[in-house]
Amino acid sequence: MNEEITVTCPYCWEPLIVEPEPMDEVYEYVEDCHVCCHPIVFRIVYADEGSRVDARREND
Numbered sequence: 001m002n003e004e005i006t007v008t009c010p011y012c013w014e015p016l017i018v019e020p021e022p023m024d025e026v027y028e029y030v031e032d033c034h035v036c037c038h039p040i041v042f043r044i045v046y047a048d049e050g051s052r053v054d055a056r057r058e059n060d
């Protein structure tokens with residue numbers, strides 16, 4: 001089962017649950033918030049002790 005990480009939408013501040021797939025690299029992707037529909041850039045960083053997900057506005 002994938003790790004669940006809660007992040008906050010940088011537009012509407014609603015909590016979002018992200019389930020990143022484990023991989024050996026850092027990657028970014030854009031997904032619309034399921035509440036306010038604004039585009040969020042997610043940056044996933046993997047580590048053995050736990051992954052980190054950063055969420056920012058698309059134009060920041």
